Amino acid sequence: MNIVLLDPRQTLSEVWSITSTRQLAHLRTHLNVQVGDRLKVGIREGQRYLTEVLMVSDSVIQVKPIQTEPVPAKLPVTLIVAMPRPKVLRRLIMDSVTIGVEKIVLLHSYRVDKSYWQTPFLQQIDQYVTLGLEQAGDTVAPKIEIYKRFKPFVEDVLPTWITAERPAYVAHPYADISMPNAITHACTLLIGPEGGFIPYEIELLEKNGCQAVSLGNRILRTETAISYILGRLFT
Amino acid sequence: MNIVLLDPRQTLSEVWSITSTRQLAHLRTHLNVQVGDRLKVGIREGQRYLTEVLMVSDSVIQVKPIQTEPVPAKLPVTLIVAMPRPKVLRRLIMDSVTIGVEKIVLLHSYRVDKSYWQTPFLQQIDQYVTLGLEQAGDTVAPKIEIYKRFKPFVEDVLPTWITAERPAYVAHPYADISMPNAITHACTLLIGPEGGFIPYEIELLEKNGCQAVSLGNRILRTETAISYILGRLFT
Incomplete structure (x- = not known):
């Protein structure tokens, strides 16, 4: 997992919440994500962003987009x-x-x-x-x-x-x-x-x-x- | 399995015997090998042959080499x-x-x-x-x-x-x-x-x-x- 893919509906507010069990498990176990870390997040069928981690709990990781990144060409x-x-x-x-x-x-x-x-x-x-x-x-x-x-x-x-x-x-x-x-x-x-x-x-x-x-x-x-x-x- | 690999010791006589359980299962289940069929057989670290199937039983398939075939280059x-x-x-x-x-x-x-x-x-x-x-x-x-x-x-x-x-x-x-x-x-x-x-x-x-x-x-x-x-x- 080199980016976290979110549904567009999860990215309507200024702060985005990652709540999928699979994604949370990966972010905790493999990346040991902490508040302040940078995280690559993509919106399905949309843009890709570098984000900052604002909050980490058992059921949610919240991030804020900092800047866009290029989506690789097909x-x-x-x-x-x-x-x-x-x-x-x-x-x-x-x-x-x-x-x-x-x-x-x-x-x-x-x-x-x-x-x-x-x-x-x-x-x-x-x-x-x-x-x-x-x-x-x-x-x-x-x-x-x-x-x-x-x-x-x-x-x-x-x-x-x-x-x-x-x-x-x-x-x-x-x-x-x-x-x-x-x-x-x-x-x-x-x-x-x-x-x-x-x-x-x-x-x-x-x-x-x-x-x-x-x-x-x-x-x-x-x-x-x-x-x-x-x-x-x-x- | 596109050839059957045999140990050189299995190919010392004129007729070669395929006895490996794995190879026999594949030849029967996937290829439904019958007497008279042509079968590609390779000798480990050696030549590759087109062979003819001489005998099919539960525990052995016997083949006879007909002609050599090129071994693909590395x-x-x-x-x-x-x-x-x-x-x-x-x-x-x-x-x-x-x-x-x-x-x-x-x-x-x-x-x-x-x-x-x-x-x-x-x-x-x-x-x-x-x-x-x-x-x-x-x-x-x-x-x-x-x-x-x-x-x-x-x-x-x-x-x-x-x-x-x-x-x-x-x-x-x-x-x-x-x-x-x-x-x-x-x-x-x-x-x-x-x-x-x-x-x-x-x-x-x-x-x-x-x-x-x-x-x-x-x-x-x-x-x-x-x-x-x-x-x-x-x-």
């Missing part, structure tokens, strides 16, 4: 991932938010176990988004969309997101072309499930404007691949 | 990380091995909790290395070294690893220079603990030949940062 990327196992989903959302992905799409695919869509984690995505933003020092949540039908998404939705200035890359171990690096334009990035997209899916993606690109001859786990590729794409 | 990088929390250590080792790090060093640092060095996970590192290699399709384990004293390591060991052709970069949020990208030479990469290296440590690292470089204004978790930086450094 990466101009839409990340489309085949729905992962529930345990992976949690880390994947947090990491993608922390790295600064603009929009995250969870997509069904042939090798995605249908039971993954039943996970209670899907109802808790907003919590992982918050954790990712607090880790990064960001205040603005990415858009998150869910498409449970592969073909209609790839044929009807995806093509409207692709332009010459905003290409779409699908990571595919058997592609001849390498994943680009240090690009200076926006893009859409597609990551398959464990075991990869099936040939039919790769064909359909290519037919609808995606470029299949390879990451070399090592096969990475989904969540590792996402950080690895985003680090490579943008500098 | 990245020319030594990764030095401040010892992470036990849960993170496991993923960090697996991911670094999968991505192809040549050598991994676990280092003490001021913000590393001393209790982390007591974790039983340290005795199980070889298991995580195996999982990482099997994920990547690699057969060669990286070197892993442990240094529990920061200053003697940085003053006496680290400088012998640094040359003009093999620089050392330490990720530091407050550095003026950016982390390089798409380098074509070997390097050493240092990643601090949660909360970062303290100023004294950064100074000592710089005095001993490291270059402090920044990743921009987002603060990533250790394991996310490693994949992100390695993707950025090498193409």
Whole structure:
């Protein structure tokens, strides 16, 4: 937690109150916050501030904003991932938010176990988004969309997101072309499930404007691949 | 698991026997392996083969090598990380091995909790290395070294690893220079603990030949940062 995220409604008066059990526990245990300390606080979907701690009690920490701080920019990327196992989903959302992905799409695919869509984690995505933003020092949540039908998404939705200035890359171990690096334009990035997209899916993606690109001859786990590729794409 | 790793002693005869409970469970449950199937098998520290499955029983799967396959090259990088929390250590080792790090060093640092060095996970590192290699399709384990004293390591060991052709970069949020990208030479990469290296440590690292470089204004978790930086450094 590198900033404390507050709801705009918590920041209407001159003095702001931090009351979330999770945030209070972290501020006490890890940071041992004391009156007079400086604390970074962000308003969800809004500004980021350096604040001064005015009061510390068991149930509340009160702070006063001193000055604004820049909110880190997002990466101009839409990340489309085949729905992962529930345990992976949690880390994947947090990491993608922390790295600064603009929009995250969870997509069904042939090798995605249908039971993954039943996970209670899907109802808790907003919590992982918050954790990712607090880790990064960001205040603005990415858009998150869910498409449970592969073909209609790839044929009807995806093509409207692709332009010459905003290409779409699908990571595919058997592609001849390498994943680009240090690009200076926006893009859409597609990551398959464990075991990869099936040939039919790769064909359909290519037919609808995606470029299949390879990451070399090592096969990475989904969540590792996402950080690895985003680090490579943008500098 | 994208290859099955065998000990050289398991591959002395013409027919090789897979007997590990973990490997058998994966081959049955996830791949539903049958007689006649092709299976990728690697010999630890040795060659990688395409094999044919000859026999499947409850306690053994027997295969016969058909042809050799290339073992993926390593990245020319030594990764030095401040010892992470036990849960993170496991993923960090697996991911670094999968991505192809040549050598991994676990280092003490001021913000590393001393209790982390007591974790039983340290005795199980070889298991995580195996999982990482099997994920990547690699057969060669990286070197892993442990240094529990920061200053003697940085003053006496680290400088012998640094040359003009093999620089050392330490990720530091407050550095003026950016982390390089798409380098074509070997390097050493240092990643601090949660909360970062303290100023004294950064100074000592710089005095001993490291270059402090920044990743921009987002603060990533250790394991996310490693994949992100390695993707950025090498193409």
